[in-house]
Amino acid sequence: MSELQSKEEARKSFDKMAKDIVRPMQNHFGLNAWVFTLFLILSLFGYAWFLQLRDGLGVTGLHDYTSWGMYIANFVFFVAAALVGMLITAVLGLSGVKWITPISRIAEIIAVSFAMIAGLVIVFDMGRPDRVLNIFFHGRLQSPIVWDITVVTIYTIISMLLLLLPLIPDMNIIKKRLPKASNMQLKMYNILSLGWMGTPEQYKIIHKSIRVLSILIIPVALAIHTVTSWLFASTLRHGWDSTIFGPYFVSGAFVSGVAAVIIAMYVFRTSYKLQDYLTDFHFDKIAKLLVLVSLVYFYFNINEFLVPAYKMKSGDDHHILALFVGEWAVLFWFAQIFGNFVPIVLLLFKKMRKPGPMMIIATLAILGAWAKRFIIVVPTQLNPHLPIQNVPDSFHVYTPTGPEIAITIGTIGMALTIITILAKIFPVIPIWEVAEEKGIDREIINE
Amino acid sequence: MKENIFKSALLAIIVLSISFSATAQVWEVPSDKKEITPAITFSMKTKTQGKDIYAKSCKSCHGDIGKANFLPLNPAPNDPGSERFSNQTDGELFFKLTEGRGGMPAFKSQLADNERWAVISYIRSFHADYKPTGGGGEIVEESSAFTGTNIKLFVNKDQVNLEITIEVQGNVDGKTVSAPGVRVGFFIERNFGLLSVCEPVTTNKNGIAKAKFPGDLPGDSLGNYNIIIKLIDDDLYGNVEYKETLSWGKAFIYENPIEGNHLWGNNTSVPLWLLISYISVVLFVLITIGWVVLQMLKLKKAGIKK
Structure with a gap:
């Protein structure tokens, strides 16, 4: 788009673009059905949480041995997928990759919602949510749990800023193009646009702030998931006692994060009719990104499982055999094959790097990623150093119960609700950045 | 013939297994x-x-x-x-x-x-009705064992060589005499029982027994420990013992592993390096975030100016 356009043509094309992106914020086919579905999920969650608050954690399948179950697996999953904000905006953005421009807001929306829910999941994991305050009154700075709370909070704040900052010029654009918007909504846009006029000084400030935050979020994001991995790796337990858990978790996070972005891209592309902005080209590129991060993750999986399997240290052997051929084999191989192997192999073919097939592959990858977190969290606890004995038979296994599953699905529903709301009040594609890339004059953008 | 062997073998197995289960x-x-x-x-x-x-x-x-x-x-x-x-x-x-x-x-x-x-x-020796069987099983009271009463211990300490010489005396027919052939144990009191300094020593014909104490045993913070010297055969002589606190040990300062700033300590005893790292990293990040928020305010001002 480097050719010079006449001013009028540029204005027309910018108008069309802004209209296309803003339109679904007010007219959106199937929204009611979707909101109703979310409402059902959240109601079910509310009832399940009520049961858990009333009767305690006894309503879950958690017990003395498996005290971290589906909730913590879910927590790790949310933290993992939230890292994609950092990967897209910071790593790729700072290295000047152009094709991420229309995707970056989707990535940030996912990062914000998933990071927020990750923090909430911990509260749902507690039988007495009020005790979350104990971490502030009695928390030990020596404990990775305190570090985890710190970084999750900070990551959420930075992700929110990284969502809001690039929205500032867009606020200015959309507030003139939303005829149905309520006064309150317009007021919010007004506040959030921070008096954006598009002056060179403002451009300078906004670019500088985004760049600083993009740099800052890289170590913070690495920290959030490394610390999450340390919740496990700083113990001596079979399967958790690993030195590569940090990078292993981070690389896995990128796989689930990119898969989540692909699903979101597909959904917004079809339901918001953004085919002109989230094109096959973008899907092709992000498919290649998924292959890359999956390959890195594959490499870490080989290290994480084949090296201990080669040694078969006593104690570790039980764990590894239970995963490879034992009671966890189905879930383990599902996670490995669909969460890692399939994306690598299938996306090497050009035919597969199209929105439709990618949607299916990414969904499988997300399911695999979720299963993988379960595989990391649960089996180790059922293989303690001292044998499980003199306890009820039910303590030898972990079976999530109905309320537990309902609460877990509820948290996914919450994340989707936040994404839905954010995508209704904000444009899912950064209009001003895409326009600038197309060579449209700043004057037209800020008119 | 063969059949007979087979039968007798079978019988043997049955008999053996029955006797085996009987032993159980x-x-x-x-x-x-x-x-x-x-x-x-x-x-x-x-x-x-x-x-x-x-x-x-x-x-x-x-x-x-x-x-x-x-x-x-x-x-x-x-x-x-x-x-x-x-x-x-x-x-x-x-x-x-x-x-x-x-x-x-x-x-x-x-x-x-x-x-x-x-x-x-x-x-x-505890079986009252025991009658010795065969050739040797008879308890012979040996004349070498001292049979006096009112046994007393006299203790001499050699501070330089960490050696203790004791003299055992007892009453025989109303007279106080040296007690030969009495076994004496030398112990140091520890938290959970007595530590033998050496094998029990039998007094010589003058009623004297000696024991050398090692110089490297841990005592309390001043190097003190309690020694106990007592007669081993308390069933013969009653409980005769001598107790004293000596400063022959090495001073041992007990360090409570929970005290001080450690990773395993509680929230008030954070290691300094951890506290500094945590605070400085968190402060750095928060200050940067604060700076960005300031930039946003600046952005607003820049718009108003125009």
Whole structure:
């Protein structure tokens, strides 16, 4: 788009673009059905949480041995997928990759919602949510749990800023193009646009702030998931006692994060009719990104499982055999094959790097990623150093119960609700950045 | 002929398996082993030797003989002073001690024949009706054991060589004399019992026994520890002991592993390096975030100016 356009043509094309992106914020086919579905999920969650608050954690399948179950697996999953904000905006953005421009807001929306829910999941994991305050009154700075709370909070704040900052010029654009918007909504846009006029000084400030935050979020994001991995790796337990858990978790996070972005891209592309902005080209590129991060993750999986399997240290052997051929084999191989192997192999073919097939592959990858977190969290606890004995038979296994599953699905529903709301009040594609890339004059953008 | 061999073999197997299952219930001793008689002559000396061995190897399960304070195991170890034991022949006891069964270890590899017989001689000293069998099984009171009463210990300390010389005296026929042949134990009091400084020492003909204390034993923070010198055969002489605090040990300063700033400490004793790292990293990030928020305010001002 480097050719010079006449001013009028540029204005027309910018108008069309802004209209296309803003339109679904007010007219959106199937929204009611979707909101109703979310409402059902959240109601079910509310009832399940009520049961858990009333009767305690006894309503879950958690017990003395498996005290971290589906909730913590879910927590790790949310933290993992939230890292994609950092990967897209910071790593790729700072290295000047152009094709991420229309995707970056989707990535940030996912990062914000998933990071927020990750923090909430911990509260749902507690039988007495009020005790979350104990971490502030009695928390030990020596404990990775305190570090985890710190970084999750900070990551959420930075992700929110990284969502809001690039929205500032867009606020200015959309507030003139939303005829149905309520006064309150317009007021919010007004506040959030921070008096954006598009002056060179403002451009300078906004670019500088985004760049600083993009740099800052890289170590913070690495920290959030490394610390999450340390919740496990700083113990001596079979399967958790690993030195590569940090990078292993981070690389896995990128796989689930990119898969989540692909699903979101597909959904917004079809339901918001953004085919002109989230094109096959973008899907092709992000498919290649998924292959890359999956390959890195594959490499870490080989290290994480084949090296201990080669040694078969006593104690570790039980764990590894239970995963490879034992009671966890189905879930383990599902996670490995669909969460890692399939994306690598299938996306090497050009035919597969199209929105439709990618949607299916990414969904499988997300399911695999979720299963993988379960595989990391649960089996180790059922293989303690001292044998499980003199306890009820039910303590030898972990079976999530109905309320537990309902609460877990509820948290996914919450994340989707936040994404839905954010995508209704904000444009899912950064209009001003895409326009600038197309060579449209700043004057037209800020008119 | 062949058939007969086969039949007799089968019979043998049946008989063996029946007898085997019987041993699982009652501890049968082969009759030839039952008849074995002691290979040593029981005496005060063998009894004393047996007592020491019993204290080391048997007491942990069988308890103090005569007090029935054996461990509640299954099958029960039982009290060797009980009828259960006194009704058995010397040969039976010896066989069981030698071969062991289930929880009872086989002592044939740990104790020599004479030592095992010494243990039996000690056990037999509790069996009032015991009649010596065969050639040797008779308890001979040895004249070498001192038989006086009102035993007293006189202690001499050599501070330089960390050596203690004791003289044992007792009353014989109203006269105070030196007590030869008395076994004396030298101990240091520790948290959970007495630590033997050396093997028990028997007093010489002048009633004197010596023991050298090692110089590197940990004492309290000043190097003090309590020594206890006592007669081993308290069943003969009553409980005679001497106690004193000496500063012969090495000063031992106990460091509580929980005190101080450690990773395993509580929230008030954070290691300094961790506190500094945490605060500086979090502060750096928060200040940067604060800077960005300031930039946003600046952005607003820049718009108003125009």
